[in-house]
Amino acid sequence: MHTVAKLIDTTLCIGCKACEVACQTWNDQEFTLGTFDGSYQTLPDLAPNFWNLIKFNEFERGGKLSWLMSKYQCMHCVDPGCLRACPAPGAIVHLKNGIVDFNHDNCIGCGYCITGCPFDVPRLSPTTKKVYKCSLCSDRTAVGLEPACIKTCPTNCLTFGTREDLLEKAQSRTAELQADGVAAAGVYNPAGVGGTHVLYVLANAARPEDYGLPRDPSVPLAVRLWKGPVKWLGSLVVAGGILGAFFHYVRYGPKKEHADAE
Amino acid sequence: MQSERRMARFDLYERTVHWLAALSYLYAALTGLALWSHKLYWLAWVFGGGVTVRGLHPWGGTIFAVVLAVMFRKWAGQMKLDTDDREWLRKAHKYAVHEEEGVPESGRFNAGQKMLFWSQALATVLLFATGLVLWWPEVMPRTLRLAAVLIHPLAAIGSIGGIIIHIYMGTAAVPGALRSMVQGWVTPSWAASHHRKWYRESSER
Ligand code: HEM
Numbered sequence: 001m002h003t004v005a006k007l008i009d010t011t012l013c014i015g016c017k018a019c020e021v022a023c024q025t026w027n028d029q030e031f032t033l034g035t036f037d038g039s040y041q042t043l044p045d046l047a048p049n050f051w052n053l054i055k056f057n058e059f060e061r062g063g064k065l066s067w068l069m070s071k072y073q074c075m076h077c078v079d080p081g082c083l084r085a086c087p088a089p090g091a092i093v094h095l096k097n098g099i100v101d102f103n104h105d106n107c108i109g110c111g112y113c114i115t116g117c118p119f120d121v122p123r124l125s126p127t128t129k130k131v132y133k134c135s136l137c138s139d140r141t142a143v144g145l146e147p148a149c150i151k152t153c154p155t156n157c158l159t160f161g162t163r164e165d166l167l168e169k170a171q172s173r174t175a176e177l178q179a180d181g182v183a184a185a186g187v188y189n190p191a192g193v194g195g196t197h198v199l200y201v202l203a204n205a206a207r208p209e210d211y212g213l214p215r216d217p218s219v220p221l222a223v224r225l226w227k228g229p230v231k232w233l234g235s236l237v238v239a240g241g242i243l244g245a246f247f248h249y250v251r252y253g254p255k256k257e258h259a260d261a262e
Numbered sequence: 263m264q265s266e267r268r269m270a271r272f273d274l275y276e277r278t279v280h281w282l283a284a285l286s287y288l289y290a291a292l293t294g295l296a297l298w299s300h301k302l303y304w305l306a307w308v309f310g311g312g313v314t315v316r317g318l319h320p321w322g323g324t325i326f327a328v329v330l331a332v333m334f335r336k337w338a339g340q341m342k343l344d345t346d347d348r349e350w351l352r353k354a355h356k357y358a359v360h361e362e363e364g365v366p367e368s369g370r371f372n373a374g375q376k377m378l379f380w381s382q383a384l385a386t387v388l389l390f391a392t393g394l395v396l397w398w399p400e401v402m403p404r405t406l407r408l409a410a411v412l413i414h415p416l417a418a419i420g421s422i423g424g425i426i427i428h429i430y431m432g433t434a435a436v437p438g439a440l441r442s443m444v445q446g447w448v449t450p451s452w453a454a455s456h457h458r459k460w461y462r463e464s465s466e467r
């Protein structure tokens with residue numbers, strides 16, 4: 001089965017924020033005003049009721065300030081750290097089409113996914129005590145519609161399609177940019193998480209951190225140990241302890257009172 | 263059974279504290295284990311569902327930590343290891359298979375019990391400190407959270423391993439031990455057999 005993806009061509013983003021509005025509207029989120037901190041960004045950060053943030057990364061070169069636009073939302077990892085960390089069966093669902101979806105009926109609000117996520121995406125709501133993030137509009141894609149942000153984007157900065165097609169498209173767009181003299185152009189599809197279903201074309205792919213994207217994201221080592229060896233060790237200790245005690249009794253029996261009272 | 267003399271071993275205060283610790287520990291351990299593995303998630307339903315378990319486990323753990331602090335105040339002074347205890351630990355493998363010649367006599371608590379006490383105290387400090395981090399992930403720095411998701415279960419594993427041995431010793435392996443913690447008394451020959459130094463001190467008094 002072909003998996004779906006979203007391609008973000010950051011060179012075409014004009015910072016209109018239409019996608020933010022579309023996301024809020026489709027997902028029926030009420031907007032909470034933030035504080036003005038001197039930036040053009042809508043909010044400094046994602047929020048439980050704000051899943052898609054256009055970042056106006058301020059970039060200075062030769063005394064000139066420019067914006068490196070990027071879009072901050074769930075990356076829909078091929079190997080999702082959030083899913084590995086989640087203790088509640090069915091709270092995080094990895095759909096066949098590649099989307100990583102949160103099912104709030106099963107979410108218990110522990111926040112482990114926040115620690116598992118290499119992109120710092122999920123946000124815990126203090127009111128509902130559940131965790132929220134972009135679903136890549138799983139409710140729209142399920143019926144053959146494109147995600148709301150993509151539907152609304154006026155510049156074709158955002159495109160929706162199969163992951164295969166979009167990887168190809170990202171490559172050809174990169175070649176086009178390089179031919180136009182943007183030598184450092186490249187694709188962001190980090191291998192450390194097995195690739196992502198949200199792909200970027202960056203004008204300077206050598207420095208993703210300028211776009212607010214981590215350079216080599218991977219599921220944190222602590223999380224992999226926690227859900228791997230530590231878990232095996234736990235099973236060993238509990239099973240070994242119970243069996244060990246039982247067979248100790250079978251072999252040696254109880255302690256006798258060997259001494260008499262004087 | 264002959265109508266035996268009874269020796270007081272644990273007073274009401276000690277017994278109450280012990281069983282409060284046991285109950286709160288059991289609750290914290292079982293609700294913690296529910297979230298430890300998907301295979302144990304059925305435990306969450308036993309305790310009222312995942313949301314309830316997530317909400318109440320930290321409170322159960324906190325109650326346990328408080329009770330353990332009370333227990334610590336009461337017993338820490340009696341848990342210091344003396345030279346006999348160190349020798350006992352070197353011979354623990356012989357004690358474990360009931361070959362007790364050459365194993366030094368024990369006081370009110372034997373060296374194994376003392377080690378359990380100190381290791382549970384340490385585990386509880388670790389569980390409580392990392393538990394606080396897991397309680398409010400949204401305000402905790404990432405490095406602390408990454409440490410906590412490793413240390414909390416590791417401390418729990420160490421602690422549960424110790425408790426399994428403790429429960430086995432206290433019930434099946436040493437007849438009479440459970441009654442000493444429930445009703446508070448032991449027979450003189452029990453004391454002479456398992457805690458001879460304590461037996462002598464108590465009989466002298
Ligand atoms: C001392 C106070 C304690 C606090 C504040 C605390 C807090 C927490 C928190 C916040 C979590 C995350 C999930 C949840 O909220 O249910 C957790 C998980 C857990 N706790 Fe505790 N806890 C404490 C004591 C204990 C004790 C005594 C045990 C058992 C020996 C224990 C075993 C566990 C286990 C096994 C997990 C799941 C760990 C995992 O998935 O890696 N905790 N604890």
Ligand code: SF4
Nearest residue numbers: 074075077081082117
């Ligand atoms: S970006 Fe974070 S929340 Fe999204 S799938 Fe990856 S790990 Fe999960």
